[in-house]
Amino acid sequence: MLFYVFSIIAIYSALMVILSRNPLTSALYLVLCFFAIAGFYVILDMEFLAAMQVLVYAGAIMVLVVLVIMLLNLANAKNIPKDFHQMFIAVISFILLFFEIFLYAIKGSGKVPTGIYTTAFIKTIGNTQIIGEFLFTKYIFPFEVASILLLIAIIGAFIFARRKF
Amino acid sequence: MDINAYLIVAGILFSIGGLGVLIRKNLIVVFMSLELMFNAANLGFVAVSGYLNLISGDIFVIFVMVVAAAEAAIALGIAIAFYREKGTINIDKANELKW
Structure with a gap:
């Protein structure tokens, strides 16, 4: 029941x-879509990821996007001409892409669960602790690489937004 | 709820994001459609990793969020530089590599 509510909200706001x-x-519809996806994470028993979704996506990235829209005064940039030939090709590839994803989802439905981290097991430890343990033991190298990536992104954004290259 | 339902919702969201990348001319809206595609992929990761009783998918979602945040900073820096250069953010005006 809750799944259908969230999926209707997510798909409607994605279309808008x-x-x-x-x-x-x-931008505001995209924030609504992110909240619906956070709802999916709560249904799937990943409350930490739902909180990260709301904090990082809806709270940080979308605030940055709205800031740029307001900074560049784009809210009334409406007179961009449409290209109907491009739209035709895009809609056909949209239908094909969805059909391929649908086929892929149907094909993979024979898999059986193999891991040990069942919902009951995660609930006894707490999903924040279990994600933290994985992040700092098995996935420590990707974690360090991600921190270097963020440093490079800071420097890159500074260089791009400078007035003279 | 069955895993196929989650995967189909994620597929619909991913396709809508791809459609937005293809039909819109506004650089910021193209960027937001890209974020939508990231989120659809994240939803697929969490659904599959919950179904297979694994944690790896949930860890991967965190790394995707890191990449999305870095990409947001870079892409909006490019948008500001592009607007300063051209006075618009219509992506058809980004044609200086064309001959």
């Missing part, structure tokens, strides 16, 4: 992201 004329409206 790409269909609305005003970029600011798109």
Whole structure:
């Protein structure tokens, strides 16, 4: 029941992201979509990821996007001409892409669960602790690489937004 | 709820994001559609890793979030530089590599 509510909200707001004329409206619908996806994470018993979704995506990235939209005064940039030939190709590839993903989902449905981290086991430890343990033991090298990536992103954003290259 | 339902919702969201990348001309809206595709992939990761009783998918979602945050900073820096250069963010105006 809750699944259908969240999926209807997510799909409707995703459609409005790409269909609305005003970029600011798109940004707010995208925040709504992120909240619906956080709801999916709660249903799937990953409360830590739901909190990260709301904090990082809806709280940090979308605030940055809305800031840039308002900084560049894009809310009334509506007179971009449409290219109907491009749209035709895009809609066909959209239908094909969805069909391929659907086929892939159907094909992979014979798998059986193999891991030991069942929902009951995760609930006894707590999913924040279990993610933290994995992040600092088995996945320590990707974690360090991710921190270097963030440092490079800071330097890159500074260089791009400078006035003179 | 069955895992196929989650995968189909993730597939629909991913396809909508791809459609937005292809049909919109506004650089910021293209960027937001890209974020939508990231999120659809994340939803697939969490659903499959919950079904197979693994943790690896949930860890991967955190790394995808890191990459998305880095990409947001870079892409919006490019958007600001592009607007300063051209006075618009219509991506059809980014044609200086064309001959």
